Amino acid sequence: MTTQNNKVRLATVWFGGCAGCHMSFLDLDERLIDVVGLVDIVYSPVADIKKFPENVDVTLIEGAVCNSDHIKEAKEIREKSKVVISFGDCAVTGNVPSMRNPLNVDTIISEVYSEGPGPAPPDQGILDIMPVILPQVVPIHQVIPVDIYLPGCPPDPERIWAAINLLLKGEPVVLPVEMRNFG
Amino acid sequence: MAQTIHIEPVTRIEGHAKIAVHLDDAGQVIDAKFHVVEFRGFEKFCVGRTFPEMPGITMRICGICPVSHMLASAKACDVIQGPRVPVTAQKLRRLINHAQYTQSHALSFFHLSAPDLILGMESDPATRNVIGLILANPELGRKAIRLRQFGQDIIRMVTGKSVHPAWATPGGVRTCLLPSQIDEIKARLPEAFDTTEIALNWLKDNYSKFDREVETYGDFPSLFIGLVTPDGGLEHYDGLLRVMDADGRILEKGLANDRWTEIIAEAVEPWSYLKFPYYKPLGYGNGNGNVPGLYRVGPIARLNICDYAGTPRAERELRNFRRLGKDGKPVTSSFHAHYARLIEIMFSLERIQELVNDVNICDTHIRSQGGVNELRGVGVMEAPRGTLFHEYHVDETGILTGVNLLVATGNNNLAMNKTITQIAKAYMSGAKITEGLCNRVEHGIRLYDPCLSCSTHAVGQMPMQIQVFDAEGKLVDSKVRD
Numbered sequence: 001m002t003t004q005n006n007k008v009r010l011a012t013v014w015f016g017g018c019a020g021c022h023m024s025f026l027d028l029d030e031r032l033i034d035v036v037g038l039v040d041i042v043y044s045p046v047a048d049i050k051k052f053p054e055n056v057d058v059t060l061i062e063g064a065v066c067n068s069d070h071i072k073e074a075k076e077i078r079e080k081s082k083v084v085i086s087f088g089d090c091a092v093t094g095n096v097p098s099m100r101n102p103l104n105v106d107t108i109i110s111e112v113y114s115e116g117p118g119p120a121p122p123d124q125g126i127l128d129i130m131p132v133i134l135p136q137v138v139p140i141h142q143v144i145p146v147d148i149y150l151p152g153c154p155p156d157p158e159r160i161w162a163a164i165n166l167l168l169k170g171e172p173v174v175l176p177v178e179m180r181n182f183g
Numbered sequence: 184m185a186q187t188i189h190i191e192p193v194t195r196i197e198g199h200a201k202i203a204v205h206l207d208d209a210g211q212v213i214d215a216k217f218h219v220v221e222f223r224g225f226e227k228f229c230v231g232r233t234f235p236e237m238p239g240i241t242m243r244i245c246g247i248c249p250v251s252h253m254l255a256s257a258k259a260c261d262v263i264q265g266p267r268v269p270v271t272a273q274k275l276r277r278l279i280n281h282a283q284y285t286q287s288h289a290l291s292f293f294h295l296s297a298p299d300l301i302l303g304m305e306s307d308p309a310t311r312n313v314i315g316l317i318l319a320n321p322e323l324g325r326k327a328i329r330l331r332q333f334g335q336d337i338i339r340m341v342t343g344k345s346v347h348p349a350w351a352t353p354g355g356v357r358t359c360l361l362p363s364q365i366d367e368i369k370a371r372l373p374e375a376f377d378t379t380e381i382a383l384n385w386l387k388d389n390y391s392k393f394d395r396e397v398e399t400y401g402d403f404p405s406l407f408i409g410l411v412t413p414d415g416g417l418e419h420y421d422g423l424l425r426v427m428d429a430d431g432r433i434l435e436k437g438l439a440n441d442r443w444t445e446i447i448a449e450a451v452e453p454w455s456y457l458k459f460p461y462y463k464p465l466g467y468g469n470g471n472g473n474v475p476g477l478y479r480v481g482p483i484a485r486l487n488i489c490d491y492a493g494t495p496r497a498e499r500e501l502r503n504f505r506r507l508g509k510d511g512k513p514v515t516s517s518f519h520a521h522y523a524r525l526i527e528i529m530f531s532l533e534r535i536q537e538l539v540n541d542v543n544i545c546d547t548h549i550r551s552q553g554g555v556n557e558l559r560g561v562g563v564m565e566a567p568r569g570t571l572f573h574e575y576h577v578d579e580t581g582i583l584t585g586v587n588l589l590v591a592t593g594n595n596n597l598a599m600n601k602t603i604t605q606i607a608k609a610y611m612s613g614a615k616i617t618e619g620l621c622n623r624v625e626h627g628i629r630l631y632d633p634c635l636s637c638s639t640h641a642v643g644q645m646p647m648q649i650q651v652f653d654a655e656g657k658l659v660d661s662k663v664r665d
Contacts, residue, residue: 020246020346026294027345029332030325036314046294047312048622096243100224108227154246154346 008168009057011043012087013077015070016097016137017063021088022046024154025060028161038168056080058167060087060150064097065138069131078144083167086140089153089182096153098137105133148173151182186210202624204607211612215603217596217628226586234260234560234581238351241573241588246346247290250283250338251566251591253351254420255573258562260353262441263577265556271546272355277420278538279338279350280564281531284419285375286334287567288482288524288531291632292382293327296521299626300389304396305619326378330528333375337535340364355550365539372536376496379528383500386522393518399609400627401517401602404429406462406478407487408447408594410565413437415490417497417530419565425488426462426478431512433488434464440563443572447589448476460594477601480569480594481631482523487513492526494533500526517602517630524632527567555581566591568632595631602627 014022022045028035042053052073059081065071078084089095100108140146150163159179166173186206204215225244229237238256242249254276261268294313302311302319310318317324335345341360342348350357390397406429410422415437423437426446435446449458450467461467461476468474478484487508492498504526508514514523538544555577562573569591576585606627610620 018243018246018249020243020249023246023346026290026331027335029328029335032328033317033321033325036317041312041314044312047314048308096240099228099240103224103227108224153243156344 007038007040009042009053009055010039011052011056011059011077011081012041012045013043013052013059013061013073014045015061015063015073015091015140016066017088017090018096019045019062021060021062021091021152021154024088024152024157025160027157029157031157031161035164039164052076052080054080056082058083058085060085061091061140062087064090064094065134065140065143066097067131067133071134071143074140074143083147084140084144085148085150085163086146087150088155089151091140092149092151093182094137094139095182101136105135150175151180153183202603202621202628204603204611204624206611209613212604212607215600215607215624217599217603226588229586230583232583234263234555234575234577234583235353237573237575237583238353239349242347244588244590248283248287248566248568249347250279251564251571252573253348254280255562255564255566255571257351257353258421258564259560259573259575260562262560262562263555263557263575263581264353264551264553266354266551266553268355268551269546269548271359271543272549273421274538274541274544275341275356275360275549276351278360278535278544279341280420281534281538282334282337282341284334284531284567285528285535286331286338287632288528289327289331289334291567291629292521292524292528293331295632296626296629297327299622299629300386300393300521304623304626305617308618308622311622323381326381330375330378333371336371337368340367352550354553357550359547359549360545362545365544368535368539372532372539375532376529379525379532383522383525383529386525387503395609397516397518399606401598401605401630402515403601403605404515405598406434406465406476407484407513408462408478408480409485409488409570410563411437411489412493416493417485417489417491417501419485419527419531421564424563424570427488427513429513429515431487431508434462441559441561443561443563443574443589458593459597460589461597474597477597478594479517479598480591481520482527482567483514483517483520484569485565486523486526492530494530494537496533497526497530500529517598517627520630520632524567555579568592569594592631599628599631602630 012022012025026032041047042056043049059077061074061077061084065074086092090097148163150159152159159175162175162179163173187203189203202215202217205213207213225241229240232240237260238253241256242253244252298311298313298316302315338348339345341358341364342350343358407427409425410418411425412418412422423439424435424443424446425433425437426435427433438446446463447460448463449460451458461474462478463476465476467476486501486504492501504514504519504522507519558577560575564571571591572589574587575583577583603624606624610623614620
């Protein structure tokens, strides 16, 4: 699972979450310099490639599925990635974004504007540019098959490092028990 | 034919967004709009929960500045509970807040913006990122990583976790600082100072390369809002609200936090889901796009409104920064936000140095107990990107009946749209549209270091903007809804 220069092609993606898992990834700190020696980051919020590329070896998805764009992107990512990792509790369980699930989305929206300064804007979904907010937030594996689960809010850097090392060695990603908890 | 250029996703910002640039028949830029495309709904789903849960829940609004949300929330809860927060707990909260400024501003400057500044705004997009920076300049890349790490490590030392620690509570904090941790922080401070100095020198030495950017990356008059200490100093954790106009006149000298809704109101546009906060006394204008109450928050606003910095090295830089304003007036170009962030890193490091030398910093009385003594609590902080408001209403048993959040990035909404329009007009009108030009427009957003995770997760300011186009991609009148 490598490119011509023998590097693993890694993508990181960000759905409905808080960016905390990506911050934890950056908390690899100087180990990031080692990572860029072994891995090509081919798509990420911290880089400028606008289109999800072909032939990605590993994709980390942070966040839950909250809107129609996320569903579309998840399917594209699945098609183009050999290994998909649910990265953090929101991706694994829905976590905090799913706390809105007991509430009715349309009611929330109309409440916000009736309490606020003016009328509600046009319906969402009127344009391609605006995704539709889903009535229920769901974890990634309810939309596409997921290969590996990396729990934590966020997963701490040691856990991310352990998973990356197993992947680079081509071994199954089975984390020790103390690295499998939520929160 | 009229044309719309879409830039999506906007990258190297902290959140999800798209930009649409609208050109007329002659290829001149009419307008640019910043679209943010998600929301979560914290203000609604928190209603019915107990108030002490709020620091833990609301910090999940944002993984980049969780400390800001945790502390703004804890401050609102302190008010509801009543008893004074122990002095050492206040100092520890300040310590991790300065640490957060260090990591967040280092992230904005080095990881997200320096690729543009050092590698070039129109350089190859394949390498125009922090990895490219590490490969091009490994020594600087390593220093940048270690400066951000210093901030994150202090947060981890004090609270147990660098992101989403269960630490601040109503009335105080959960863990205290150990003498061994103080030794470690002291040992690592000199390197952090050096790296900040290197970045400051680099930026000052290279300012002349960015003359056109200074003129076109969001240079316009506006109001500035932020916190200051009671005697007017630079403040990040707990102060009074000050409002200054573009000529440097002080419109509000020091307003109590709980009166914030007297000065800030929100407008709605028919073409946008995003509310537009503005300074209430000057109003929103007549809808022709020129908003008298337009204000900016964040590093430039804070350095404009304060009377002094209060630490020696930041003070020297602040005097230099003020020379960037025209005729002694406030600094108005948003491009200077990079410089302002580096000054605030210096300020934070100096404050960290003071705090770790404080004789009471290791005290173990760090939490006051109390019940429900007030039914309304307001907590206002300066988050790295600007002023952050948390307001809670509870019943007698402490169950939340109302939650109102106004986050830093929401405050800057009007200014961000104005900035990208100015850049697009300067660089794209009549020009062949290239990837590099699009990146310039994106850099206009990066200047505000927008924390879209924050702004998209509060229903009250659901930041989505809608522009309507017809089948040919032409801009249709925004009143289409009627």
